[in-house]
Amino acid sequence: MAVINADATRAATPRTRKSRTFLVLNTVSVVAGVTIWWGLSLAGLQFPSPAEVVAAGWTMIQDGTLVTDVGASLGRVLAGFVLGSVAAVLVGFVMGWYTVARGLFEPWIQFFRTIPPLAMLPLVLVLMGIGESPKIFVIFLAAFLACVISTYQGVVSVDRTLINAGRVLGAGDGTIFARVVVPASTPFILVGMRVGLGSAWGTLVAAELLAAQAGLGHRMQSAQLYYDLPTIFVGIITIGVLGLIMDRLLMLAGGKLTAWQENR
Amino acid sequence: MSTPKISVRDVEKIFPVGNEEFVALGGVSLDIADNEFVTVVGPSGCGKSTLLNILAGLEKPTGGTALVDGKPVSGPGPERGVIFQQYALFPWLTVRENVEFGMRTAKVPGDERRRAEHFIRLVGLEQFADALPKTLSGGMKQRCAIARAYAVNPSILLMDEPFGALDALTRVRLQEQLLETWSKDRRTVMFITHDVDEAVFLANRVVVMGARPGRIVEVIDVDLSYPRDEDMRLSPEFGALRNRVWHSVYHQRQIKEPAQ
Numbered sequence: 001m002a003v004i005n006a007d008a009t010r011a012a013t014p015r016t017r018k019s020r021t022f023l024v025l026n027t028v029s030v031v032a033g034v035t036i037w038w039g040l041s042l043a044g045l046q047f048p049s050p051a052e053v054v055a056a057g058w059t060m061i062q063d064g065t066l067v068t069d070v071g072a073s074l075g076r077v078l079a080g081f082v083l084g085s086v087a088a089v090l091v092g093f094v095m096g097w098y099t100v101a102r103g104l105f106e107p108w109i110q111f112f113r114t115i116p117p118l119a120m121l122p123l124v125l126v127l128m129g130i131g132e133s134p135k136i137f138v139i140f141l142a143a144f145l146a147c148v149i150s151t152y153q154g155v156v157s158v159d160r161t162l163i164n165a166g167r168v169l170g171a172g173d174g175t176i177f178a179r180v181v182v183p184a185s186t187p188f189i190l191v192g193m194r195v196g197l198g199s200a201w202g203t204l205v206a207a208e209l210l211a212a213q214a215g216l217g218h219r220m221q222s223a224q225l226y227y228d229l230p231t232i233f234v235g236i237i238t239i240g241v242l243g244l245i246m247d248r249l250l251m252l253a254g255g256k257l258t259a260w261q262e263n264r
Numbered sequence: 265m266s267t268p269k270i271s272v273r274d275v276e277k278i279f280p281v282g283n284e285e286f287v288a289l290g291g292v293s294l295d296i297a298d299n300e301f302v303t304v305v306g307p308s309g310c311g312k313s314t315l316l317n318i319l320a321g322l323e324k325p326t327g328g329t330a331l332v333d334g335k336p337v338s339g340p341g342p343e344r345g346v347i348f349q350q351y352a353l354f355p356w357l358t359v360r361e362n363v364e365f366g367m368r369t370a371k372v373p374g375d376e377r378r379r380a381e382h383f384i385r386l387v388g389l390e391q392f393a394d395a396l397p398k399t400l401s402g403g404m405k406q407r408c409a410i411a412r413a414y415a416v417n418p419s420i421l422l423m424d425e426p427f428g429a430l431d432a433l434t435r436v437r438l439q440e441q442l443l444e445t446w447s448k449d450r451r452t453v454m455f456i457t458h459d460v461d462e463a464v465f466l467a468n469r470v471v472v473m474g475a476r477p478g479r480i481v482e483v484i485d486v487d488l489s490y491p492r493d494e495d496m497r498l499s500p501e502f503g504a505l506r507n508r509v510w511h512s513v514y515h516q517r518q519i520k521e522p523a524q
Contacts, residue, residue, distance in 0.1 A: 165352035169366035258354040
Protein backbone atom coordinates (compact mmCIF):
# COMPACT_ATOMS: atom_id res chain seq x y z
CA MET A 1 0.00 0.00 0.00
CA ALA A 2 2.74 2.42 0.98
CA VAL A 3 4.62 1.60 -2.20
CA ILE A 4 1.58 2.34 -4.33
CA ASN A 5 1.11 5.69 -2.56
CA ALA A 6 4.71 6.67 -3.11
CA ASP A 7 4.39 5.80 -6.78
CA ALA A 8 1.23 7.83 -7.09
CA THR A 9 2.87 10.95 -5.63
CA ARG A 10 5.83 10.54 -7.90
CA ALA A 11 3.60 10.16 -10.93
CA ALA A 12 1.64 13.24 -9.93
CA THR A 13 4.63 15.58 -9.64
CA PRO A 14 7.65 13.96 -11.27
CA ARG A 15 8.99 17.28 -12.46
CA THR A 16 8.86 19.29 -9.23
CA ARG A 17 10.25 16.36 -7.29
CA LYS A 18 13.13 15.91 -9.66
CA SER A 19 13.96 19.62 -9.75
CA ARG A 20 13.73 19.79 -5.94
CA THR A 21 16.27 16.97 -5.61
CA PHE A 22 18.42 18.84 -8.07
CA LEU A 23 18.16 22.06 -6.08
CA VAL A 24 19.09 20.26 -2.84
CA LEU A 25 22.17 18.75 -4.54
CA ASN A 26 23.11 22.20 -5.89
CA THR A 27 22.90 23.75 -2.43
CA VAL A 28 24.86 20.90 -0.83
CA SER A 29 27.56 21.31 -3.47
CA VAL A 30 27.88 25.08 -2.96
CA VAL A 31 27.95 24.79 0.84
CA ALA A 32 30.58 22.03 0.60
CA GLY A 33 32.70 24.15 -1.74
CA VAL A 34 32.64 27.17 0.57
CA THR A 35 33.45 24.92 3.55
CA ILE A 36 36.48 23.46 1.79
CA TRP A 37 37.58 26.97 0.84
CA TRP A 38 37.24 28.04 4.49
CA GLY A 39 39.13 24.93 5.62
CA LEU A 40 41.98 25.63 3.21
CA SER A 41 42.28 29.24 4.37
CA LEU A 42 42.36 28.09 8.03
CA ALA A 43 44.94 25.44 7.15
CA GLY A 44 47.33 28.27 6.37
CA LEU A 45 47.04 28.47 2.60
CA GLN A 46 47.47 32.02 1.29
CA PHE A 47 43.72 32.34 0.78
CA PRO A 48 41.48 34.93 2.35
CA SER A 49 38.70 33.23 4.29
CA PRO A 50 35.10 33.64 3.08
CA ALA A 51 34.50 35.97 6.03
CA GLU A 52 37.33 38.26 4.91
CA VAL A 53 36.01 38.32 1.39
CA VAL A 54 32.50 39.16 2.57
CA ALA A 55 33.93 41.92 4.74
CA ALA A 56 35.95 43.31 1.82
CA GLY A 57 32.86 43.16 -0.38
CA TRP A 58 30.78 44.98 2.22
CA THR A 59 33.39 47.75 2.50
CA MET A 60 33.47 48.08 -1.29
CA ILE A 61 29.69 48.32 -1.41
CA GLN A 62 29.65 50.96 1.33
CA ASP A 63 32.34 53.18 -0.18
CA GLY A 64 30.67 52.85 -3.57
CA THR A 65 33.60 51.37 -5.47
CA LEU A 66 31.86 48.07 -6.19
CA VAL A 67 28.76 49.82 -7.53
CA THR A 68 30.90 52.10 -9.73
CA ASP A 69 32.95 49.17 -11.01
CA VAL A 70 29.91 47.01 -11.71
CA GLY A 71 28.24 49.97 -13.44
CA ALA A 72 31.26 50.63 -15.62
CA SER A 73 31.70 46.97 -16.56
CA LEU A 74 28.01 46.30 -17.19
CA GLY A 75 27.69 49.46 -19.27
CA ARG A 76 30.53 48.37 -21.53
CA VAL A 77 29.40 44.79 -21.88
CA LEU A 78 25.78 45.70 -22.58
CA ALA A 79 26.71 48.37 -25.13
CA GLY A 80 29.10 46.02 -26.95
CA PHE A 81 26.80 43.02 -26.69
CA VAL A 82 23.66 44.82 -27.90
CA LEU A 83 25.47 46.47 -30.82
CA GLY A 84 27.24 43.20 -31.69
CA SER A 85 24.05 41.12 -31.59
CA VAL A 86 22.03 43.57 -33.66
CA ALA A 87 24.78 43.77 -36.28
CA ALA A 88 25.21 39.98 -36.24
CA VAL A 89 21.50 39.35 -36.77
CA LEU A 90 21.36 41.83 -39.66
CA VAL A 91 24.52 40.55 -41.35
CA GLY A 92 23.56 36.92 -40.67
CA PHE A 93 20.15 37.39 -42.30
CA VAL A 94 21.61 39.17 -45.30
CA MET A 95 24.22 36.42 -45.70
CA GLY A 96 21.65 33.66 -45.44
CA TRP A 97 19.20 35.32 -47.82
CA TYR A 98 21.46 36.71 -50.58
CA THR A 99 24.16 34.56 -52.17
CA VAL A 100 26.08 37.67 -53.23
CA ALA A 101 26.26 38.95 -49.66
CA ARG A 102 27.38 35.52 -48.47
CA GLY A 103 30.23 35.53 -50.97
CA LEU A 104 31.30 39.02 -49.95
CA PHE A 105 31.07 38.70 -46.17
CA GLU A 106 32.17 35.14 -45.61
CA PRO A 107 35.98 35.40 -46.08
CA TRP A 108 36.19 38.34 -43.66
CA ILE A 109 34.07 36.74 -41.02
CA GLN A 110 35.94 33.45 -41.27
CA PHE A 111 39.26 35.32 -41.03
CA PHE A 112 38.34 37.48 -38.02
CA ARG A 113 36.77 34.51 -36.27
CA THR A 114 40.20 32.93 -35.93
CA ILE A 115 41.60 36.04 -34.17
CA PRO A 116 40.75 36.39 -30.48
CA PRO A 117 39.07 39.83 -30.18
CA LEU A 118 41.59 40.74 -27.47
CA ALA A 119 44.41 40.38 -29.98
CA MET A 120 42.84 43.35 -31.75
CA LEU A 121 43.11 45.49 -28.60
CA PRO A 122 46.61 46.94 -29.18
CA LEU A 123 45.61 48.06 -32.66
CA VAL A 124 42.25 49.36 -31.50
CA LEU A 125 43.87 51.29 -28.62
CA VAL A 126 46.25 53.00 -31.03
CA LEU A 127 43.49 53.85 -33.47
CA MET A 128 40.68 54.75 -31.07
CA GLY A 129 42.53 56.13 -28.05
CA ILE A 130 42.07 55.07 -24.44
CA GLY A 131 38.46 56.11 -23.87
CA GLU A 132 35.40 53.84 -23.73
CA SER A 133 35.15 53.20 -27.46
CA PRO A 134 38.10 50.76 -27.90
CA LYS A 135 36.81 48.54 -25.09
CA ILE A 136 33.25 48.63 -26.38
CA PHE A 137 34.58 47.90 -29.84
CA VAL A 138 36.42 44.71 -28.88
CA ILE A 139 33.37 43.53 -26.93
CA PHE A 140 31.23 44.34 -29.94
CA LEU A 141 33.59 42.27 -32.08
CA ALA A 142 33.47 39.34 -29.67
CA ALA A 143 29.66 39.33 -29.52
CA PHE A 144 29.27 39.89 -33.25
CA LEU A 145 31.59 37.09 -34.36
CA ALA A 146 30.03 34.60 -31.97
CA CYS A 147 26.49 35.39 -33.10
CA VAL A 148 26.77 36.04 -36.83
CA ILE A 149 27.60 32.50 -37.99
CA SER A 150 24.85 31.07 -35.87
CA THR A 151 22.24 33.46 -37.33
CA TYR A 152 23.43 32.66 -40.83
CA GLN A 153 23.17 28.92 -40.09
CA GLY A 154 19.65 29.50 -38.83
CA VAL A 155 18.58 31.21 -42.03
CA VAL A 156 20.07 28.62 -44.40
CA SER A 157 18.69 25.69 -42.43
CA VAL A 158 15.06 26.85 -42.45
CA ASP A 159 12.96 23.86 -43.51
CA ARG A 160 12.29 24.09 -47.28
CA THR A 161 8.81 22.64 -46.74
CA LEU A 162 7.85 25.59 -44.52
CA ILE A 163 9.03 28.03 -47.18
CA ASN A 164 7.05 26.08 -49.81
CA ALA A 165 4.02 26.03 -47.53
CA GLY A 166 4.25 29.83 -47.29
CA ARG A 167 4.61 30.18 -51.03
CA VAL A 168 1.60 28.02 -51.88
CA LEU A 169 -0.42 30.12 -49.41
CA GLY A 170 0.37 33.11 -51.57
CA ALA A 171 3.26 34.67 -49.63
CA GLY A 172 5.86 36.68 -51.55
CA ASP A 173 9.56 36.94 -50.68
CA GLY A 174 9.05 39.69 -48.11
CA THR A 175 6.31 37.84 -46.26
CA ILE A 176 8.26 34.57 -46.37
CA PHE A 177 11.22 36.37 -44.84
CA ALA A 178 9.30 38.16 -42.09
CA ARG A 179 6.80 35.44 -41.21
CA VAL A 180 8.73 32.23 -41.89
CA VAL A 181 12.50 32.77 -42.00
CA VAL A 182 12.76 35.14 -39.03
CA PRO A 183 10.73 33.07 -36.57
CA ALA A 184 12.27 29.80 -37.79
CA SER A 185 15.79 31.06 -37.15
CA THR A 186 15.06 32.54 -33.70
CA PRO A 187 16.37 29.46 -31.84
CA PHE A 188 19.68 29.70 -33.72
CA ILE A 189 19.97 33.43 -33.02
CA LEU A 190 19.39 32.85 -29.31
CA VAL A 191 22.10 30.20 -29.15
CA GLY A 192 24.42 32.64 -30.91
CA MET A 193 23.51 35.41 -28.47
CA ARG A 194 24.24 33.21 -25.48
CA VAL A 195 27.65 32.29 -26.83
CA GLY A 196 28.13 35.97 -27.76
CA LEU A 197 27.29 37.10 -24.23
CA GLY A 198 29.81 34.71 -22.71
CA SER A 199 32.41 35.84 -25.19
CA ALA A 200 31.62 39.53 -24.56
CA TRP A 201 31.87 39.14 -20.80
CA GLY A 202 35.20 37.34 -21.03
CA THR A 203 36.60 39.93 -23.40
CA LEU A 204 35.41 42.77 -21.19
CA VAL A 205 37.27 41.66 -18.08
CA ALA A 206 40.46 41.03 -20.03
CA ALA A 207 40.17 44.41 -21.77
CA GLU A 208 39.76 46.11 -18.41
CA LEU A 209 42.78 44.32 -17.02
CA LEU A 210 44.84 45.87 -19.81
CA ALA A 211 43.42 49.33 -20.13
CA ALA A 212 40.81 50.93 -17.90
CA GLN A 213 40.36 53.45 -15.11
CA ALA A 214 37.30 51.76 -13.65
CA GLY A 215 35.55 48.42 -13.84
CA LEU A 216 35.85 45.03 -12.21
CA GLY A 217 38.92 44.02 -14.21
CA HIS A 218 40.66 47.28 -13.39
CA ARG A 219 39.84 46.88 -9.67
CA MET A 220 41.39 43.41 -9.59
CA GLN A 221 44.41 44.61 -11.51
CA SER A 222 45.14 47.40 -9.00
CA ALA A 223 44.42 45.06 -6.04
CA GLN A 224 47.12 42.77 -7.38
CA LEU A 225 49.71 45.54 -6.90
CA TYR A 226 48.84 45.76 -3.18
CA TYR A 227 48.60 42.01 -2.67
CA ASP A 228 44.93 42.62 -1.78
CA LEU A 229 43.57 39.10 -2.19
CA PRO A 230 40.07 39.70 -0.69
CA THR A 231 39.38 42.41 -3.28
CA ILE A 232 40.49 40.08 -6.08
CA PHE A 233 38.13 37.44 -4.71
CA VAL A 234 35.27 39.93 -4.57
CA GLY A 235 36.00 40.81 -8.21
CA ILE A 236 36.05 37.17 -9.34
CA ILE A 237 32.85 36.30 -7.52
CA THR A 238 31.04 39.40 -8.80
CA ILE A 239 32.06 38.62 -12.37
CA GLY A 240 30.84 35.05 -12.04
CA VAL A 241 27.54 36.00 -10.43
CA LEU A 242 26.80 38.76 -12.95
CA GLY A 243 27.67 36.48 -15.89
CA LEU A 244 25.39 33.80 -14.49
CA ILE A 245 22.51 36.24 -13.98
CA MET A 246 22.80 37.65 -17.50
CA ASP A 247 22.97 34.16 -19.01
CA ARG A 248 19.89 33.06 -17.06
CA LEU A 249 17.95 36.19 -18.09
CA LEU A 250 18.79 35.51 -21.72
CA MET A 251 17.78 31.86 -21.33
CA LEU A 252 14.49 32.90 -19.75
CA ALA A 253 13.71 35.32 -22.58
CA GLY A 254 14.78 32.68 -25.10
CA GLY A 255 12.59 30.03 -23.52
CA LYS A 256 9.58 32.35 -23.89
CA LEU A 257 10.43 33.15 -27.52
CA THR A 258 10.98 29.55 -28.60
CA ALA A 259 8.34 27.82 -26.50
CA TRP A 260 6.86 26.52 -29.76
CA GLN A 261 9.79 24.18 -30.40
CA GLU A 262 8.93 20.47 -30.44
CA ASN A 263 12.02 19.09 -28.68
CA ARG A 264 11.55 20.62 -25.28
CA MET B 265 -16.58 19.16 -73.88
CA SER B 266 -15.50 21.92 -71.51
CA THR B 267 -11.84 22.61 -70.69
CA PRO B 268 -10.50 20.29 -68.02
CA LYS B 269 -9.67 21.88 -64.67
CA ILE B 270 -6.17 20.49 -64.81
CA SER B 271 -4.48 19.52 -68.03
CA VAL B 272 -1.01 18.00 -68.13
CA ARG B 273 0.47 17.77 -71.64
CA ASP B 274 3.64 15.70 -72.33
CA VAL B 275 5.22 16.95 -69.11
CA GLU B 276 8.83 15.95 -68.74
CA LYS B 277 11.18 16.49 -65.82
CA ILE B 278 14.82 15.53 -66.10
CA PHE B 279 17.29 16.01 -63.25
CA PRO B 280 21.01 15.92 -63.83
CA VAL B 281 22.58 13.35 -61.49
CA GLY B 282 26.33 13.70 -61.78
CA ASN B 283 27.05 13.27 -65.48
CA GLU B 284 23.88 11.31 -66.08
CA GLU B 285 20.26 12.26 -66.38
CA PHE B 286 17.48 11.03 -64.18
CA VAL B 287 14.13 11.05 -65.94
CA ALA B 288 11.69 11.77 -63.12
CA LEU B 289 8.84 12.27 -65.58
CA GLY B 290 9.05 11.15 -69.18
CA GLY B 291 6.16 12.69 -71.11
CA VAL B 292 3.14 12.49 -68.85
CA SER B 293 -0.32 13.57 -70.04
CA LEU B 294 -3.41 13.69 -67.84
CA ASP B 295 -6.69 15.61 -67.67
CA ILE B 296 -8.61 16.15 -64.47
CA ALA B 297 -12.17 17.45 -64.60
CA ASP B 298 -13.68 20.08 -62.29
CA ASN B 299 -14.56 18.69 -58.83
CA GLU B 300 -13.03 15.34 -59.64
CA PHE B 301 -11.12 13.39 -56.99
CA VAL B 302 -8.11 11.74 -58.59
CA THR B 303 -5.57 9.67 -56.72
CA VAL B 304 -2.12 8.94 -58.08
CA VAL B 305 -0.45 5.77 -56.89
CA GLY B 306 2.88 4.25 -57.79
CA PRO B 307 6.20 2.96 -56.48
CA SER B 308 8.75 5.41 -55.10
CA GLY B 309 10.71 7.14 -57.83
CA CYS B 310 7.79 7.19 -60.29
CA GLY B 311 7.67 10.99 -60.18
CA LYS B 312 4.26 11.33 -58.57
CA SER B 313 5.46 14.00 -56.14
CA THR B 314 7.32 15.77 -58.94
CA LEU B 315 4.09 15.90 -60.95
CA LEU B 316 2.29 17.42 -57.96
CA ASN B 317 5.06 19.97 -57.37
CA ILE B 318 4.89 21.03 -61.01
CA LEU B 319 1.14 21.59 -60.72
CA ALA B 320 1.70 23.47 -57.45
CA GLY B 321 4.20 25.72 -59.22
CA LEU B 322 7.04 24.72 -56.88
CA GLU B 323 9.00 23.02 -59.69
CA LYS B 324 9.24 23.78 -63.38
CA PRO B 325 8.90 21.03 -66.00
CA THR B 326 11.84 20.60 -68.39
CA GLY B 327 9.38 19.85 -71.18
CA GLY B 328 5.65 19.99 -71.96
CA THR B 329 3.03 22.15 -70.26
CA ALA B 330 0.87 22.02 -67.16
CA LEU B 331 -2.38 23.97 -67.51
CA VAL B 332 -4.80 24.97 -64.78
CA ASP B 333 -8.10 26.42 -66.04
CA GLY B 334 -6.49 26.51 -69.47
CA LYS B 335 -3.60 28.73 -68.32
CA PRO B 336 -0.02 27.53 -67.96
CA VAL B 337 1.25 27.20 -64.37
CA SER B 338 3.96 29.79 -63.72
CA GLY B 339 4.31 29.63 -59.95
CA PRO B 340 2.34 28.92 -56.78
CA GLY B 341 -1.09 30.49 -56.64
CA PRO B 342 -3.94 30.75 -54.13
CA GLU B 343 -6.30 28.80 -56.42
CA ARG B 344 -4.16 25.72 -55.78
CA GLY B 345 -3.91 24.60 -52.15
CA VAL B 346 -1.15 22.16 -51.26
CA ILE B 347 -1.06 19.71 -48.37
CA PHE B 348 2.32 18.21 -47.59
CA GLN B 349 3.18 14.86 -46.04
CA GLN B 350 5.20 16.55 -43.27
CA TYR B 351 2.19 18.76 -42.36
CA ALA B 352 4.38 21.87 -42.77
CA LEU B 353 2.47 23.79 -40.10
CA PHE B 354 4.28 26.86 -38.83
CA PRO B 355 5.27 25.64 -35.37
CA TRP B 356 5.36 29.14 -33.84
CA LEU B 357 1.74 29.85 -34.80
CA THR B 358 -1.39 28.47 -33.15
CA VAL B 359 -3.91 26.40 -35.10
CA ARG B 360 -5.99 29.52 -35.75
CA GLU B 361 -2.98 31.59 -36.81
CA ASN B 362 -1.86 28.81 -39.15
CA VAL B 363 -5.30 28.68 -40.74
CA GLU B 364 -5.34 32.48 -41.04
CA PHE B 365 -1.84 32.62 -42.61
CA GLY B 366 -3.02 32.47 -46.20
CA MET B 367 -5.81 34.99 -45.58
CA ARG B 368 -3.34 37.44 -44.08
CA THR B 369 -1.04 37.18 -47.08
CA ALA B 370 -4.09 37.80 -49.29
CA LYS B 371 -4.82 40.90 -47.12
CA VAL B 372 -8.25 39.66 -46.10
CA PRO B 373 -9.59 42.12 -43.48
CA GLY B 374 -9.82 40.99 -39.87
CA ASP B 375 -13.58 40.46 -39.62
CA GLU B 376 -13.66 38.35 -42.75
CA ARG B 377 -11.00 36.16 -41.25
CA ARG B 378 -13.74 34.71 -39.12
CA ARG B 379 -14.02 32.27 -42.00
CA ALA B 380 -11.01 30.62 -40.37
CA GLU B 381 -13.32 29.49 -37.55
CA HIS B 382 -15.55 27.83 -40.10
CA PHE B 383 -12.72 25.74 -41.51
CA ILE B 384 -11.35 24.91 -38.05
CA ARG B 385 -14.83 23.58 -37.21
CA LEU B 386 -15.00 21.77 -40.54
CA VAL B 387 -12.00 19.64 -39.54
CA GLY B 388 -13.16 19.39 -35.92
CA LEU B 389 -10.33 21.32 -34.25
CA GLU B 390 -12.44 24.06 -32.60
CA GLN B 391 -11.25 23.03 -29.13
CA PHE B 392 -7.63 23.36 -30.20
CA ALA B 393 -7.84 26.67 -32.07
CA ASP B 394 -5.38 28.34 -29.69
CA ALA B 395 -3.04 25.36 -29.32
CA LEU B 396 0.46 25.25 -30.77
CA PRO B 397 1.17 22.46 -33.30
CA LYS B 398 3.59 20.72 -30.92
CA THR B 399 0.68 19.82 -28.66
CA LEU B 400 -1.28 18.14 -31.49
CA SER B 401 -1.12 14.55 -32.68
CA GLY B 402 -0.06 13.77 -36.25
CA GLY B 403 -3.66 13.35 -37.37
CA MET B 404 -4.71 16.66 -35.82
CA LYS B 405 -1.76 18.42 -37.42
CA GLN B 406 -2.81 17.15 -40.82
CA ARG B 407 -6.43 18.21 -40.20
CA CYS B 408 -5.11 21.67 -39.36
CA ALA B 409 -3.10 21.68 -42.59
CA ILE B 410 -6.26 20.73 -44.51
CA ALA B 411 -8.18 23.59 -42.86
CA ARG B 412 -5.32 25.96 -43.71
CA ALA B 413 -5.42 24.90 -47.37
CA TYR B 414 -9.23 25.22 -47.51
CA ALA B 415 -9.17 28.66 -45.89
CA VAL B 416 -7.64 30.41 -48.92
CA ASN B 417 -10.56 28.98 -50.87
CA PRO B 418 -8.63 27.15 -53.60
CA SER B 419 -10.54 25.43 -56.39
CA ILE B 420 -7.85 22.73 -56.46
CA LEU B 421 -6.33 20.74 -53.61
CA LEU B 422 -3.01 19.05 -54.27
CA MET B 423 -2.25 16.49 -51.57
CA ASP B 424 1.17 14.87 -51.39
CA GLU B 425 0.90 11.62 -49.38
CA PRO B 426 -0.86 13.58 -46.62
CA PHE B 427 -1.64 10.52 -44.48
CA GLY B 428 1.58 8.64 -45.21
CA ALA B 429 3.14 9.28 -41.80
CA LEU B 430 0.08 8.28 -39.78
CA ASP B 431 -0.84 4.97 -38.19
CA ALA B 432 -3.34 2.76 -40.05
CA LEU B 433 -6.34 3.55 -37.84
CA THR B 434 -5.83 7.33 -37.91
CA ARG B 435 -5.30 7.12 -41.66
CA VAL B 436 -8.64 5.38 -42.24
CA ARG B 437 -10.44 7.93 -40.03
CA LEU B 438 -8.86 10.85 -41.85
CA GLN B 439 -9.73 9.33 -45.23
CA GLU B 440 -13.38 9.21 -44.16
CA GLN B 441 -13.22 12.74 -42.76
CA LEU B 442 -11.56 14.02 -45.92
CA LEU B 443 -14.32 12.54 -48.07
CA GLU B 444 -16.91 14.04 -45.72
CA THR B 445 -15.27 17.47 -45.96
CA TRP B 446 -14.95 17.09 -49.71
CA SER B 447 -18.60 16.12 -50.21
CA LYS B 448 -19.73 19.14 -48.14
CA ASP B 449 -17.41 21.48 -49.99
CA ARG B 450 -16.31 20.06 -53.33
CA ARG B 451 -12.98 20.91 -54.91
CA THR B 452 -10.85 19.32 -57.57
CA VAL B 453 -8.45 17.03 -55.73
CA MET B 454 -5.25 15.37 -56.83
CA PHE B 455 -4.11 13.07 -54.07
CA ILE B 456 -0.75 11.28 -54.15
CA THR B 457 -0.35 8.07 -52.21
CA HIS B 458 1.54 4.78 -52.18
CA ASP B 459 -1.32 3.03 -50.43
CA VAL B 460 -3.53 1.13 -52.90
CA ASP B 461 -6.48 0.86 -50.48
CA GLU B 462 -6.40 4.58 -49.89
CA ALA B 463 -6.17 5.30 -53.61
CA VAL B 464 -9.29 3.26 -54.40
CA PHE B 465 -11.30 4.36 -51.36
CA LEU B 466 -10.98 8.07 -52.10
CA ALA B 467 -11.00 8.40 -55.87
CA ASN B 468 -13.23 8.84 -58.88
CA ARG B 469 -10.20 7.72 -60.85
CA VAL B 470 -6.93 6.10 -59.89
CA VAL B 471 -3.86 7.00 -61.92
CA VAL B 472 -1.20 4.29 -61.69
CA MET B 473 2.32 5.47 -62.36
CA GLY B 474 5.53 3.58 -63.05
CA ALA B 475 9.20 4.37 -62.48
CA ARG B 476 12.26 4.74 -64.71
CA PRO B 477 11.16 6.71 -66.52
CA GLY B 478 8.29 8.19 -64.48
CA ARG B 479 5.15 7.61 -66.54
CA ILE B 480 1.44 6.84 -66.36
CA VAL B 481 0.88 3.10 -66.67
CA GLU B 482 -2.88 2.94 -66.42
CA VAL B 483 -5.88 5.02 -65.39
CA ILE B 484 -8.58 3.04 -63.60
CA ASP B 485 -12.11 4.37 -63.09
CA VAL B 486 -13.61 3.77 -59.68
CA ASP B 487 -17.34 3.43 -60.25
CA LEU B 488 -18.30 3.28 -56.60
CA SER B 489 -20.81 5.81 -55.32
CA TYR B 490 -20.20 8.40 -52.60
CA PRO B 491 -20.59 8.57 -49.63
CA ARG B 492 -18.23 5.70 -49.01
CA ASP B 493 -17.91 3.95 -45.69
CA GLU B 494 -16.52 0.90 -43.95
CA ASP B 495 -19.02 -1.44 -45.60
CA MET B 496 -17.91 -0.32 -49.00
CA ARG B 497 -14.31 -0.94 -48.02
CA LEU B 498 -15.26 -4.58 -47.31
CA SER B 499 -17.44 -5.05 -50.41
CA PRO B 500 -16.43 -7.40 -53.25
CA GLU B 501 -16.58 -4.54 -55.77
CA PHE B 502 -14.04 -2.60 -53.75
CA GLY B 503 -11.90 -5.72 -53.42
CA ALA B 504 -11.94 -6.31 -57.17
CA LEU B 505 -10.87 -2.72 -57.90
CA ARG B 506 -8.23 -2.87 -55.21
CA ASN B 507 -6.81 -6.06 -56.73
CA ARG B 508 -6.79 -4.50 -60.16
CA VAL B 509 -4.90 -1.42 -58.98
CA TRP B 510 -2.57 -3.54 -56.88
CA HIS B 511 -1.82 -5.73 -59.87
CA SER B 512 -1.16 -2.70 -62.02
CA VAL B 513 1.26 -1.23 -59.44
CA TYR B 514 2.94 -4.52 -58.63
CA HIS B 515 3.16 -6.04 -62.09
CA GLN B 516 5.20 -3.18 -63.57
CA ARG B 517 7.76 -3.64 -60.83
CA GLN B 518 8.01 -7.33 -61.71
CA ILE B 519 8.98 -6.34 -65.24
CA LYS B 520 11.46 -3.74 -64.13
CA GLU B 521 13.34 -5.82 -61.59
CA PRO B 522 15.29 -8.23 -63.88
CA ALA B 523 16.40 -5.31 -66.07
CA GLN B 524 18.42 -3.75 -63.26
